[in-house]
Amino acid sequence: MPGNPSPKSGSKLCINRSKQAPKFAADQVELLPQNTIILDSIADGVFTVDPDWRITFFNRAAQEITGIPAAAALGRPCCDVLRTSLCESACLLGHTMETGESVINRLVRIHRADGKELPISVSTALLRDDQGQVIGGVETFRDLSPAEELHRETRQHRLGDIISKSPLMQRIFELLPQIARTDSTVLIQGESGTGKELVARALHNLSPRSRGPFVAVNCGALPDTLLESELFGHTAGAFTDARRDRQGRFAAAEGGTLFLDECGDISPALQARLLRVLEERAYTPLGSSKSVKADVRIVTATNKDLAQLVAAGDFRKDLFYRINVVKLQLPLLTERKEDIPLLAAHYIDRFNRLQNKNIQGLNQETLAIFLGHDWPGNIRELENAIEHAFILCPQGEILPEHLPDHLQGEHHLGPATNALTLQEQEKRVLWEALERHQWRRLATARELGIDKNTLRRKIKRFGLAPPLAGELEE
16 A cells, blocks of 8 residues: 655655655546445445555445544545555555556455454556546455455364364264274265265374374275285285285385275175285285285275165175274265365465465455255365366466356256345345354354355344244343
8 A cells, every 4th residue: 555645644655755746737626426336336445545655445345344434534645544564665656656566466465444364355456537547546445354364264174184074073083083993994974075085094192103104095996806906915926927026005004004005896706805915914915825914904994875785785894893892984075065165265375385475365256156066976076176266267366267167057047947136145145044053143154254244234134033033132
């Protein structure tokens, strides 16, 4: 934000800037009434300054974000009103007014009227009259405190690489340290993409074996003959092309944890060998006659119902009971939709680091699409959707047009697929979130990733009220 050009401000930087400032048109910054109405209706803060750096317009969102009424801001130097971390050193609007170069989505911090510090994203541009002459500057800014709060919440609701505040997952979080202290075999069941390997890794990292290796094998990715060699190893000459001895995954996991993913795809013959390892804690490499002791903890996972496979005769009953000592059932993403904003923030942070970008988050329409989608691919589908958006989104927020086609279709073709307009979809998402949090506005705003004042305006706009509101008030 620009400094005060007046000597009364006591700012040497601002005095120098007033000497270097380009010539401006003499016209004062004036906005047409219809423009004022439009700017007052948007969620971003907007203010304009005249050639003397004094505020000439201060929209409604700017008042809410800063806590300063327009009457107190108008006519004052913007550095006295906004009080950002850059006002006295590298004023962004000042840079734009001196060079003509706009600033886009620069992160700064301001101090509200109540003393609270807020992170905001700032963009600036020159303000011109009908003849194209510069008559001042305009700055827009967005309150990033909900996103910052979401990131803090992400850290608070994290166990290893697993992020969740869902009661279903919190129960698993409570169990994992207790299970990790033992060497019991664990069965993790869940649909593809629900995070079974992340849970297995968390178990390993919380266990006394954490300094040992964690070795993962996808049993469904290899044919039976190769899987046997992969697990137990082989000796030279055990089969064609076996020219030398080779250790298997059991040997590689010695002293640590072996994670057998998609164990429901193991053939009956290999199931018998695996059962022997679990019972005797020993295995025999392919082509060898010598048994090898195995100091390995086994964690298994599957997206199939093993009990049904046992009933159908496709999975050994004795092996099922051996691996089903402790069972963890992972919920679908659609059963823990309160985690979607947290997971989205996590993946946005991750891809920002990997791709050296500064994507700020999901905009409200995109978030509504995410909360309304069924996510048949679960967390993996969510991660892929955000990675796809990073390819198309250059900066700022992820918009619906940055999403994969099937999600864009849900956005553009909403009335045809579910008989709801976009506004009705937003109303439904808002209602469902309020219901999940028993109409606690702060908790609802955090889940949706919006400011509580924005939530209040939406509740009023849609005319939402809790059931039996009168009785609740009593």
